[in-house]
Amino acid sequence: MVLASMSGPRVELARAKVNLALHVTGRRPDGYHLIDSLVAFPQIGDRVALEPAPGLDVKLEGPFARDLAGPTDDNLVLKALRRFCEKAGIALPDVQLTLTKRLPVASGIGGGSSDAATTLRLMEDFTGIYLPEDDMHALALSLGADVPVCLFPEPQRMCGIGDELSTAPALPACGIVLVNPKVGVSTPEVFAALDKRDNAALPLLPERFETLAQLAAYLEGCRNDLQAPAAGLCPQIGSVLTALEADGRIELARMSGSGATCFGLCERSNAMDIERSLRADHPDWWIASGPLT
Structure with a gap:
């Protein structure tokens, strides 16, 4: 398999996910809560960069990097990269994935979920393998209930446990x-x-x-x-x-x-x-x- 060419690092802003409104509408028998939420993605977020390297490596930096608990192997961006490769049927690539953590951890604005979703988008661009929409949605959901909505950082309405998504009205310039x-x-x-x-x-x-x-x-x-x-x-x-x-x-x-x-x-x-x-x-x-x- 020939990977997509890449002359330098690919960099994306992993935007914060802001619930402008969040209604809890029920609870499933398995304990998951049902919601109805209007979500926006401001131009504020973490930075995720992907570039060729001698081997697979994840680098954590930024003001909130120290708050990411556990070993690097447990980080959600690395899990996203590994699961993308599994789904795409390819070997792990020789890349360095750099997460600059600017958003507070576990703070209600979906930082980790957005980081994972951004990693999935970067992997599609890097490999040239674009998964079918349903497959990508299922892959994102396997990483967390908030990851699917972060795949498309634009105004959306989230329902169900966060997995039922629809396009929201355009928001004003504010x-x-x-x-x-x-x-x-x-x-x-x-x-x-x-x-x-x-x-x-x-x-x-x-x-x-x-x-x-x-x-x-x-x-x-x-x-x-x-x-x-x-x-x-x-x-x-x-x-x-x-x-x-x-x-x-x-x-x-x-x-x-x-x-x-x-x-x-x-x-x-x-x-x-x-x-x-x-x-x-x-x-x-x-x-x-x-x-x-």
């Missing part, structure tokens, strides 16, 4: 500020603390969101059903939301996923200034900003 208090939250504990698991699905989605005001108005009628239980377990989430809501330039603030990262939506021109203000007041928090799409 900005987003992500804030994490650098405090861990246990996803199983958050789900266990839920009072109600059979909530209503998302309201009817429009064909597109023309403006930030229209998007914020729609989201006001939605929720993150995990926000209250997560804030009960981690009071710092409430502090982050209070800080975001105190800035009049932010149209809507909410927690993403199971926490503890929260987001604020704003005009794109205000995002960097809001980030700077928050950094000045809260130097111990992780804060990032960028375009929503």
